[in-house]
Amino acid sequence: MSGDLLQKIRETDFFKELSNEALAAVASRASLRKFAPDEALMRKGDAALSFYVILNGHLKIVTTDAKGDEIIINKVGPGETIGELALVDERPRSAGVVALEPVEALELTKEAFFELLDQRLDVSLGILRGFSSRLRFSTTYIEKVIDWSQKTAEGDYSFLEYTQPLLNRAGTDDDKAAQLLSTFYSMVRKVKAREEGLKQQLERLTFEIDQERRKREFEEITGTEFYAKLKEQAQTIRRKRTPDP
């Protein structure tokens, strides 16, 4: 296994906590797999027998709708892992994964994975740390997003200024939590802009009636002899038209 390959494994979130030696142990039990475009790595409902670390190429995560048509849920690429959760919770595959282009991936079978867990405490701890850090990272940001959502609902956008720098340090582009935050920020910025735009428009639609002028013009119209006669006639005309009881 080349150093290049070890480096690629280390770049995955899942294995980033492993020492070089532990990484080598993982690599030795893994096999390199190549997939042609449109080839499926797994299908929805399959038993979970292995997981993959993507080295090159992109894949789509797919499911089917009620009519049986394919829906693409997500795309994944180099450095990302596929199917590790199913190995642990032993549930069937919840979605299918299909190569979009020639893909190289490292496959670790369920047996190899559990063997590693059984024999190498350092690998087990490394993997556990990987799980934990992803979970903690997600939880922290979910809490943040809940807090900010409440603020947004109340029209308080002040957090945009003081948390923006934090976001830029938060992680890489392929970090899902960072993606969530970035989408969330973009949403809040758009909501804020729309609200400000609306306020401006409504300001232009603030109507002002000059009450003095209104009164003056009313008196000019109603002060004539014609009007007095008309008012009198109007009552007669309407009374005449009203059907007799």
Added chain:
Amino acid sequence: MSEGKIVSIHSFRGGTGKSNVTANLAAQVAMTGKRVGVVDTDIQSPGIHVLFGLDDAKMGKTMNDFLHGKATIREIGFSIGENTGGGEGRSKLAGKNLFLFPSSIRGREISQILREGIDFNLLNEGMQTTISEFDLDYLFIDTHPGLNEETLLSIATSDVLIIILRPDNQDLQGTSVTVDVARSLDVPNLFLLVNKALPKYDFAEIKTTIEAQFQAPVTSVLPLSFDLAENASIDLFSLRYPDHEWSKALRNVVDFVLNAK
């Protein structure tokens, strides 16, 4: 005694789309099976006949002839249901009871009436006769903008007054005076209708603001529409394009008219 109602459509300033709204609203009410008449009392600048496909050549006796004692109401009424005059939208009115009472578009006759003045008693009588002779449920009156004497007369005699305004300060200022006058003349049903609202505005906000300002219901807020501007003078837009936003908003007004006491 007829139970037909007089519905006056008025706007303080010109250019609010009053004739267009009047023609389309009258047509929509006629589509519900009611017997409907439309009188053009905008003698200074008549225009509503165009929307009903009537031109100088087709126009027979007019309100001007009536006011000069040269024609009876019976002779003036032009049945749109029998002469839809082409137009995809208008053709839907075939067989409906919709009658137009046009004003003369001949310059000489216009200036004559302006010079001699209008006999208000005769005009008023004419409206009552129109309702009874044609057995109308609703007589729509397309008035001249502003508050001149013939407009005041039609406000004074109407059962329903619909004031059309654009959402701007000048129209609101003028409308405020008209609202006060209508209340002073005890108009039983006073409605507002906002036309030509820019689609980017919040229509619900416009409605509530104006209702709060005048303590009168805003029957609908109609969008400013280029589609309408392009088509307006050729056909009845709301019949031709029933699914257009403008047409849908206009149909909101129908129930206000039908439910007016």
